[in-house]
Amino acid sequence: MARIWRPLGVIPNQVYDRALRRLPLPPVTFAQVQLTGQRVGEVIMVPFGAAHLLADRRTGGRKVAEAVDLAVRRGADLVGLGGLTAPVTNGGMVLRRRTDVGVTNGNAFTAATVYRQVEELLGRAPHGRVAVVGATGSVGSAVSMLIARGGDAAELLLVARDATRLASLAGRIGGSIPVRTTRQIAEIVDCDIVVLLTASAETVVRAEHLAIGAVVLDATQPRNTSPELVRLRPDVLLLDGGVVEVPGLRLQGGSIGLPDGLTYACLAETLLLSISGHRGHFTLGRPTLDKVDEITAIADRHSALGFRPAAPMSFGSRTAVVTTSGVVAA
Ligand SMILES: NC(=O)c1ccc[n+]([C@@H]2O[C@H](COP(=O)([O-])OP(=O)(O)OC[C@H]3O[C@@H](n4cnc5c(N)ncnc54)[C@H](OP(=O)(O)O)[C@@H]3O)[C@@H](O)[C@H]2O)c1
16 A cells, blocks of 8 residues: 655645745655554655646646556555645546556545534534535535435535536535535635635635634645634634544654644545455545445444544644634544
8 A cells, every 4th residue: 555645734835836846856755654563555745836736737647647656666556645636636537547556535535534523513503504615526525415415404505616517516416405506705604614625725715704603624735724714713613624543553754744643534545445455446536425435334344443533623733622603622
């Protein structure tokens, strides 16, 4: 099993971008992954900054393919895509013809994890109105379908920039709750819970967009919210989304910005597939609910190892926060 990642949180994005635009660096093995003391894989870094990757998807896609080649040379039979390496390869779809290695974008387990976090928050949300920003994406579409299937939200607002894709998602979403679509981020202002799943190098959700006491569940990498939001809006709770507890997990030689025992849900999907002996591709493009249910069942079988959403954190910190909406993160 191998992993493609960029050491988010280690080097500021702008510095990383400027340096990497000038230096045509090859992908490198960045850290070893150990699970309960056994070496189970490696993290491979794609040396390309977020803004550069999104602005030049063709070159970005080529860099990701080179990283997959490196993983294969190092003996990997499964590669998980992390950070923006999935969006830049259309959720891994551009790698679907590869027969030398299985590929997964990790987004089925990410969607399952984010949905479990939303369910938890819904129990305390005053009005039950949820916005998914980035709803038409790979993770966003699956999370939106899970919320609609779950039926616990009072209303679901789907937000993205492309109206055609929004209408198509709303048409096939099913479920029993009212669903609205919008291209205007300002419309999230009446939502109690905002789930952020955009793929952008910019700040997408800002202080002026949010209702009093709103909870923002931000699963983006790199973050599409700024720590400034917490300072400007002390009433708002900004929680990290898509982080999973796997107590026996250690990275040796490098950090992906999380302490030992915690990891991103997409890396957790790759681990789950690896330890369950999966062969071939798993999640490519947008995950179906069947894929989400399949990876959830695999996680349940390995629950002795963890694979559950981490306790609430904000920007990696577990400081206790109480908001006017009454949500407590300890
Ligand atoms: N925590 C984890 O383990 C984990 C796992 C997987 C992914 N992620 C993160 O989750 C995010 C989404 O990944 P993905 O693979 O689902 O990406 P994706 O398939 O490219 O989807 C991105 C979505 O965001 C929308 N979008 C982009 N920029 C926007 C903007 N400025 N305003 C509103 N909507 C915008 C896109 O639609 P339009 O282009 O139509 O706007 C699309 O709906 C990424 O940041 C990724 O790094 C985290």
